[in-house]
Amino acid sequence: MSQQEDSFKKLVSHCKEYGFVFQSSEVYDGLAAVYDYGPYGVELKNNIKQYWWQSMVKMHENIVGLDAAIFMHPKTWKASGHIDAFNDPMIDNKSSNKRYRADQLVEEYVEKKVMKKAKKEIEKARKRFGDDFDEEQYKATNPRVMGYLEKSKTILTRLNTSLTNEDLEDVKALIEELEIACPESGSRDWTDVRQFNLMFNTQLGTIAGEAGKLYLRPETAQGIFVNFLNVQKTTRQKIPFGIAQIGKAFRNEIVARQFIFRMREFEQMEMQFFVRPGEQQKWYAYWKEARMKWHQAIHPAEKLQYHDHEKLAHYADAALDIEFEFPFGFRELEGIHSRTDFDLSSHQELSGRKLQYFDSELGESYVPYVVETSIGCDRMFLATMANALMDEVVPDADGKDSTRTVLKVHPALAPVKCAVLPLLKNKPELTAKAREVFNDLKFSFNCQYDEKDAIGRRYRRQDAIGTPYCVTIDFDTLEDNTVTLRDRDTLEQVRVSIGEVAAMVSEKVSMRTLLV
Numbered sequence: 001m002s003q004q005e006d007s008f009k010k011l012v013s014h015c016k017e018y019g020f021v022f023q024s025s026e027v028y029d030g031l032a033a034v035y036d037y038g039p040y041g042v043e044l045k046n047n048i049k050q051y052w053w054q055s056m057v058k059m060h061e062n063i064v065g066l067d068a069a070i071f072m073h074p075k076t077w078k079a080s081g082h083i084d085a086f087n088d089p090m091i092d093n094k095s096s097n098k099r100y101r102a103d104q105l106v107e108e109y110v111e112k113k114v115m116k117k118a119k120k121e122i123e124k125a126r127k128r129f130g131d132d133f134d135e136e137q138y139k140a141t142n143p144r145v146m147g148y149l150e151k152s153k154t155i156l157t158r159l160n161t162s163l164t165n166e167d168l169e170d171v172k173a174l175i176e177e178l179e180i181a182c183p184e185s186g187s188r189d190w191t192d193v194r195q196f197n198l199m200f201n202t203q204l205g206t207i208a209g210e211a212g213k214l215y216l217r218p219e220t221a222q223g224i225f226v227n228f229l230n231v232q233k234t235t236r237q238k239i240p241f242g243i244a245q246i247g248k249a250f251r252n253e254i255v256a257r258q259f260i261f262r263m264r265e266f267e268q269m270e271m272q273f274f275v276r277p278g279e280q281q282k283w284y285a286y287w288k289e290a291r292m293k294w295h296q297a298i299h300p301a302e303k304l305q306y307h308d309h310e311k312l313a314h315y316a317d318a319a320l321d322i323e324f325e326f327p328f329g330f331r332e333l334e335g336i337h338s339r340t341d342f343d344l345s346s347h348q349e350l351s352g353r354k355l356q357y358f359d360s361e362l363g364e365s366y367v368p369y370v371v372e373t374s375i376g377c378d379r380m381f382l383a384t385m386a387n388a389l390m391d392e393v394v395p396d397a398d399g400k401d402s403t404r405t406v407l408k409v410h411p412a413l414a415p416v417k418c419a420v421l422p423l424l425k426n427k428p429e430l431t432a433k434a435r436e437v438f439n440d441l442k443f444s445f446n447c448q449y450d451e452k453d454a455i456g457r458r459y460r461r462q463d464a465i466g467t468p469y470c471v472t473i474d475f476d477t478l479e480d481n482t483v484t485l486r487d488r489d490t491l492e493q494v495r496v497s498i499g500e501v502a503a504m505v506s507e508k509v510s511m512r513t514l515l516v
């Protein structure tokens with residue numbers, strides 16, 4: 001097992017062991033790609049949502065919120081293009097009966113069989129040349145590396161062209177030519193490639209047949225589009241302005257792996273920013289930068305990168321992903337899309353209702369253009385956990401080295417902000433005092449009282465769930481009303497008076513530092 005696979009496995013089991021994320025319906029052996037958030041998970045997730053909501057809605061006078069329903073009129077999905085085009089190319093292996101995304105099979109082949117070799121050559125050369133190594137020059141001159149890069153480009157270009165032209169026969173031909181085998185059975189006995197619509201559907205009780213067919217929304221964005229004028233008129237917003245929403249979305253993903261990275265039920269945090277036609281590029285650049293800053297406030301810059309889309313969706317005139325380096329490599333965390341006037345115009349056409357804005361400065365009405373920012377809350381959760389969870393060698397109570405597992409999550413996002421710990425459990429005077437401190441602090445932030453086990457073990461438990469501060473009540477507390485305040489990251493312990501604790505911790509765990 002590679003180091004990355006190992007750290008990912010540890011992360012998944014940590015999430016379960018410490019009550020962050022559980023497999024859905026585990027007692028029935030689980031439901032694939034559906035997960036439940038446990039006591040600490042729900043706190044962390046709520047804090048992530050707060051961070052997003054506050055930075056979008058609270059910090060921008062021209063962004064307002066919305067909470068639209070999951071069910072929408074079925075015509076919504078006709079207008080948005082989801083009924084006709086929200087498909088993934090699917091292929092089955094006849095020997096294993098396993099289903100795959102045909103495009104992912106090819107992409108994985110390129111990554112594992114071609115690019116891995118190129119990367120190996122580059123790393124070898126880096127070691128050989130040391131500080132003088134120029135990676136770009138090496139890639140442009142070394143015949144072997146050039147060959148791998150060229151092969152990768154040829155395969156991916158052909159895949160993209162075939163998918164754009166809906167030439168599914170050629171996608172299958174490509175899989176056969178590359179001799180891609182089923183990862184499960186090793187067999188190359190494939191079915192044809194077919195399109196598979198990712199929307200879940202259900203039936204309205206009162207109307208039988210097609211007319212009563214409802215869809216679970218595959219993105220939250222459409223609830224914003226159809227409410228565009230309701231929101232604009234009731235808030236008297238002027239363009240440019242945005243509507244933000246957090247909510248569930250559902251996709252019948254063909255291959256849903258990698259824990260909460262790709263789920264069938266997940267949550268999105270989306271913002272549609274309505275602008276004058278012709279100004280979309282300016283706002284696209286603005287949101288590209290603003291969203292990267294939001295990520296960099298809690299994640300190191302080197303774990304984040306932009307990825308421009310080469311193949312644009314039919315409604316977009318520009319699109320990029322903000323990628324995060326997950327334990328399985330750089331992957332999409334957030335999408336920024338310049339969606340033109342496609343959605344509003346389609347809804348206008350199909351509904352027969354005008355979805356136009358009167359621009360008093362220009363003295364004309366138009367269908368606004370839209371720049372969208374769309375981030376998966378669960379992916380953000382995974383990124384936050386992956387970045388924060390680590391093993392660290394620290395001195396224990398006797399001064400000897402010991403390894404602790406610590407979740408160094410930003411204090412503003414931490415599930416529990418402060419734990420209150422009496423030094424000993426069987427001393428009623430200590431536990432009573434600790435309860436008194438806890439009962440006061442819980443009005444300021446999320447607090448936990450813990451008296452079970454030795455103090456060292458209790459510190460480790462709080463480290464594992466990311467609690468930034470621990471307050472310990474000892475015999476001195478009874479004399480002078482002071483406590484020990486322990487810092488999760490530096491392990492520093494300072495003596496402070498009880499009256500100071502709430503203000504000190506509040507300042508450190510405030511979202512304010514993230515929002516400036």
Ligand code: GAP
Pocket residue numbers: 218219220221251253260261262263264266267268270332333334335372374375376377378379
């Ligand atoms: N409204 C635009 C839209 O939905 P998207 O790129 O399909 O665009 C946006 O999705 C974000 O939603 C992604 O960047 C990702 O973070 C999240 N997301 C998409 N599918 C997901 C899934 N199956 N599981 C978890 N998160 C997902």
